[in-house]
Amino acid sequence: MRALVMLLMLWGAAVQAQSIDPAAFAALNKAQQAQQSGDYSAAGNSLLAALEQASDGSIEQALVEQRLGYLAIARDRNAEAIGWLRKALSREQLDAEAASQDRRNLAQLLAAEGQAREAAALLETELAAGSLPRENRRLLVQLYNQLEQYSKALPLAEEVVREEPGVEAVWYQLLVGMNYRLQRYEAAERWLKVLLKREPGNAEYWRQLAGMQSLDKRQRAAAGTLRLAYEAGVRFKAQDLDNLVALQVNAGAPWQAARLLEALLKRQLLAANGARQERLAQLWQQARDHDRAKSAWTALARSSGRADHWLRVAAIQLNQGDWEELLSSLELARPAASAEQRRTLNQWASYARQAQEEG
Incomplete structure (x- = not known):
């Protein structure tokens, strides 16, 4: 004013x-x-x-x-x-x-x-006439962002950081956010790397970088980014890493979520407890990757000895028609099974034997 x-x-x-x-x-x-x-x-x-x-x-x-x-x-x-x-x-x-x-x-x-639309229209007129100073161009970027007109805002925001590379971090954060909303994950990643050069110890930037790579379906790169940060002394909360997996689930990509969780467990960035191993098996199953799901459920069942875990393995074997393996899994489930679970075990065993005889 x-x-x-x-x-x-x-x-x-x-x-x-x-x-x-x-x-x-x-x-x-x-x-x-x-x-x-x-x-x-x-x-x-x-x-x-x-x-x-x-x-x-x-x-x-x-x-x-x-x-x-x-x-x-x-x-x-x-x-x-x-x-x-x-x-x-x-x-x-x-x-x-x-x-x-x-x-x-x-x-x-x-x-x-708060009248962003009319304000933006006036500044657009000046921009078209070539008479919009830097301060007003910055305002126009902010207005476009408010109006969710990210494609219009991005070229102007890029001008801001080109003209003044040492500009406040919020401008690079704005570029990250707008590219993310347009699903331009590689571009968002590029600006996050600029922010990390400025603040290499910023855990939030590392987490966002891994998130962009994950959304871009580069799960190994995402896990590698988190490992690199960890080796550099940056520490993440387990909740942050679990949220990265949940991000993929919420995006309707269980296979990508499973790949990321598997990589995080393998790199020991997340503790391989029973809950996460069960989550991994569930994700493979949601992704309809039956072989990986069976392998994950089998590993979990062997470590836990729980009947419900062996029943998960048996369900996949039943659908695949692996009768010998099915009968073996049913027997392994029996010692810890409840009365209701035993009824299911008996039914499946009877079906498997009948199928073997007919085959």
Whole structure:
């Protein structure tokens, strides 16, 4: 807002450059003097009186409305300022430079009042005309991000970091986030690596990098990234790593989730407890990778001895028609089975023997 107030100091020269009615010019000067002395009420009264005398659609009308807008800014009345500047611009009487500045200032006011769409439209006009300073381009990026117009925002955001590589980290984070939302995972990864060069010990950046690689279906690369971070002294919470696996599940990719979990367990980044081994077996089964699911359930059943785990193995063998293996698994399940589980064991065993005889 400071930039808007500073523009008031330049206003007198802008008016003198235009041919206006002497009475209107006198009223504008009187209002400026009153404002400079802190008498906003007198400044407003002078301008409103001049507005009543101005012809509809005239340059005088536009200049008085413009001045009322900047007076409202000085009084911290943003909504009022927006109304006056809109009117002044609608007259199409202001010179090109003044109108351009007013559009940029109006955009800042609209952005501050949460009217992102109109603010962005005004700045787009200035951008197309080649008269959008760096500060306003940054604002336009933020507006596009709010409006979820990421494809428009990205080129401008990239300009920001090219022009000033040492810019605040939030700009690189913005590039990561927008690329992620557009599912441009490799581009997001590239900007995360820039952030990691700045802050190599930032665990969140490492976690996000692995997440992007995982979403890009490069599970081994994701696990390798986490291992590299771990070897560099960065420590992750187990919950963070479990969440990376859950990310794939929520995305409807159980096979990718299983590959990632398997890699994390193999690299000892996650403890291979019973719950995670069971989760791995479930994921392979959800992914319909029956061989891997059977192998995972078998390893778990052998370590736990639980009947329900052996029944999981047996269910896969039943579907595959592996009768000998099925009968073996059923016998291994029997010692720890409940009465209800034994009934299932007996039924499956009977079916398997009958199938063998018929075969």
